Amino acid sequence: MLVCKIKKDFKNFKLDVDFEMENESLGFLGASGSGKSLTLKAIGGLIKPDSGKIILNGRTLFDSEKKINLRPQDRRVGYLFQDYALFPNFTVEENVRAGLREKADITDKLKEMQIYDIKDKIPAYISGGERQRTALCRILVNKPDILLLDEPFSALDEFLKNSIEEEVLNIIRKYDLKTILVSHNKDEVYRMCDNIISISNGKSGEKKETKDFFESPTTLTEAKLIGINNFSDFEIVKDEIFLKAWGIRLKGKVKAHGKICALRSRDIILSEKSINDNSIRIEDYHLIENIDSFLVILNQDDKKYDDLRIEIKKEAYKELQDGPKYFTIYPRKLLFLKEE
Structure with missing residues (x-):
């Protein structure tokens, strides 16, 4: 279970997020600049909220009152960045090993992710799909408790996007990972998520089942996000x-x-x-x-x-x-x- 109740004032923008999730795939749907990615960064430990708490599977990752703020590497949170954040001068294998907290044989994992044959290549010489599989492999070798996906398919062309999306879904199901997907693409969120939360101007909305969110919007923000324009x-x-x-x-x-x-x-x-x-x-x-x-x-x-x-x-x-x-x-x- 993830409990996330945080606030942060960026002077010209205020983040105010409050939600809970079980073992599910949750979508954050909102316009660019609405606070979706900032919420992921707070969960991952990349930004520090001003107040509130973040608790993952009973472990406190952040608590302003108790002055707890775990380092990103201690949170057991897998974060797939929009640009994958691979080291350009490292090989595929070196990039995967860079994510390891302890020594381990990663051969089977490289084969499972279909990147063993390119393990000696650097990111500039592999495809977009292979870069994403490399980034995912780097996350999975550490057995995360949650997977955060920040606009993971936005850099891919339409043909590749569909196949990679299917691969990611298979990984989520295989490892039974609770997942948060950030996107402004309503079709993407509809296909991949069990539940959806809208985020507008830094504030989170009510969590709803995906079909209910699309069939019965109750706020202007929700209606706009599902494509209504009358x-x-x-x-x-x-x-x-x-x-x-x-x-x-x-x-x-x-x-x-x-x-x-x-x-x-x-x-x-x-x-x-x-x-x-x-x-x-x-x-x-x-x-x-x-x-x-x-x-x-x-x-x-x-x-x-x-x-x-x-x-x-x-x-x-x-x-x-x-x-x-x-x-x-x-x-x-x-x-x-x-x-x-």
């Missing part, structure tokens, strides 16, 4: 809801809370004919082409309203022979967000 203030009058950002009135009862509602772009229906009372005539739209879909941008009056973004698969769009004439919003698809 947001509006709203008013409810009897059996109608008025979406102020787009000047749209919808009929139907809704249970609403907070001051903001969100709408996924794929949850808006485009059609050639009116479907129901909440079908609205399209006067004009702008079309953006993606690889597998089109993004339809609507705005009745750009001086008064925000854009409404609707995503539709290319196959579905082509079935609309003369283009979309109506769009329909089902009130039950609206997501109501808590204030942060």
